[in-house]
Amino acid sequence: MKELSKIALAIEPSATMAIDTLFKQMKADGVDVIGFGAGEPDFNTPDDIKAVGKAAIDNNETRYTPSSGTVELRKAIAYRLKEDCGLDYTVKQISVSNGAKPCVYVSLRAIINPGDEVILPSPFWVSYSELIRMCGGVPVIIETREADDFKLTAQELADAITPKTKAMILNNPSNPTGMMYSRAELEELAKVVVEKDIYVVCDEIYYRLVYDGGEFYSFAAVSPEAKERTLLVNGVSKSYAMTGWRIGYVAANDQISTVIANYLSHCTGSPSSISQKAALEALTAPQDSVEFMRQAFQRRRDYMVEHMNKIDGVSCIMPHGAFYVMMNIEKLIGRKLFGQTIHSSDEFASLFLKYGKVAVVPGTSFNAPNFVRWSYATSLDNIKEGLRRLELFLQEKAV
Ligand code: PMP
């Protein structure tokens, strides 16, 4: 048989999806396991949104829509971008697809030629490096440090840019670190972006999940020049607990959005007509449920961070957005647990699952081998029990 695609063969499976699948399988097998792996709200989709989805089926709104999404949904997205981020986008500049993930992909598709470099600050969400490579691009990873709140500086960005650099990916607030850039920091980054004339795929899917009164600022809002170079990715999955509905969007300048629309018209066709109706409700109805969930996430974050830092051998810094905590396990590297030496977060995570019955994501998949990601998008009871199990695990007591 002939060889398969070299590009496809080089793609790693998603570690976050793999951990979640393993966790769900263990649970289905009756194992008393607790999952902190998947970055997915544990809340149900709010009732008003579900009702609109059901009505869409009953009203026979079950046909193809325009491939970049219905005009009414794109108008609602434009309204939200204006309301929440102060951004002006026309309907034509917005494309809707099946979740934010394909929107990141199609954004990269629109700008990357084979061999183009794409700057990727790490720790990064697992899919970015693979999506860049799926487009024939070359990820250029810049490591950020916990001591700098895992943030990229303008100088580091400038130093990484070469004549081959086409774009950078900026995920703000960040999965997996939970860090959020201030307006001043974004302005500094934007100066470099504009001066060096690169694109920014800006994934702002966690923009509503921001804590302690922190103010989210969209990269595209920095200046018209920055906006012109931004491909703004967002969606309803995280803010509205709608991960399974699969609706995300990308907003970009006229030329880029035309290219994206053309691409989507062939490769995905239209997103689900039912989900689009539900997303319309999410974006236009009163936003109380977003605030309710945000407050719950903040309480869980506070508990997790406070108690994790009381446990010997591990630590974490306070995240300001999203729903992840990066636990530092540097002190455990080289130590033996349950007869096995911990070389990196890979061993830690598999031993913790085996003996502690807790699923977390090893930082190796985010290019952060001495860290482990916990999602706090789960109940306070689970968080308490998970941390109790962590303490037992570190004392080599199996659950
Ligand atoms: N971007 C980031 C940073 C994410 O964490 C996720 C979650 N999977 C996505 C994009 C994809 O979102 P969606 O489920 O809408 O595809």
Ligand code: GLU
């Ligand atoms: N974004 C989530 C996570 O990081 C969901 C899984 C995925 O799509 O990668 O866990």
